[in-house]
Amino acid sequence: MNLYDPAGVAQGAVSAAADRPAVALVHDHDDARVVVFRLGPGQQVATHTSTSSVFLSVVSGTGYVTGGEGERAVVPGDLVAFAPREPHGMRADRDEFVLTAVITPRPGAR
Numbered sequence: 561m562n563l564y565d566p567a568g569v570a571q572g573a574v575s576a577a578a579d580r581p582a583v584a585l586v587h588d589h590d591d592a593r594v595v596v597f598r599l600g601p602g603q604q605v606a607t608h609t610s611t612s613s614v615f616l617s618v619v620s621g622t623g624y625v626t627g628g629e630g631e632r633a634v635v636p637g638d639l640v641a642f643a644p645r646e647p648h649g650m651r652a653d654r655d656e657f658v659l660t661a662v663i664t665p666r667p668g669a670r
Contacts, residue, residue: 562587564586564587564594566586566596566617566619566658566660567619567620567658569584569586569596570582570584570596570597570598570619570620570658571598572584573596573597573598579603580603581597581598581599581600581603581604581605581652582597582598582599583595583596583597583598584596584598586660588666589666590665590666591664591665591666592662592663592664592665592666593662593663593664593666593667594660594661594662594663595660595661595663596619596658596659596660596661597650597657597658597659597660597661598656598657598658599621599623599650599651599652599656599657599658599659600652600656601652601653601654601655601656602651602652602654603651603652603657604649604650604651604652605649605650605651606649607626607647607648607649608647608648608649609645609646609647609648610642610644610645610648610663610667611644611645611667612644612663612664612665612666612667613641613642613643613644613663613664614641614642614646614648614661614662614663615639615640615641615642615661615662615663615664616634616639616640616642616648616650616659616660616661617638617639617640617659617660617661617662618634618635618636618637618638618639618657618658618659619636619658619659619660620636620656620657620658621636621652621653621655621656621657621658622634622635622636622653622655622657623650623651623652623653623657623659624650624651624653625640625648625649625650626647626648626649626650626651627640627642627646627647627648628642628646628647
């Protein structure tokens with residue numbers, strides 16, 4: 561068993577550039593990948609697709625997720641599920657926005 565603290569992991573997440581969200585790989589196995597995103601105010605992860613199912617769980621802050629039906633506001637405790645190949649993305653509003661993404665199966669494992 562592995563026990564993770566998404567909020568703590570998010571604080572240690574690293575950004576590739578000052579204007580990009582911070583990302584940390586939490587767990588990586590053929591069955592699933594778990595990633596934490598920490599987005600600063602106004603930052604976003606552009607809408608994209610995956611061959612896997614993607615589940616986004618809001619850890620803290622408020623923001624928006626984009627899916628096949630458009631954009632929707634989300635708050636801590638919300639869990640959003642995306643089917644394989646369904647477009648998805650996220651953006652922070654005025655505050656820091658932390659999400660955990662569970663991607664199953666891990667991309668490239670099929």
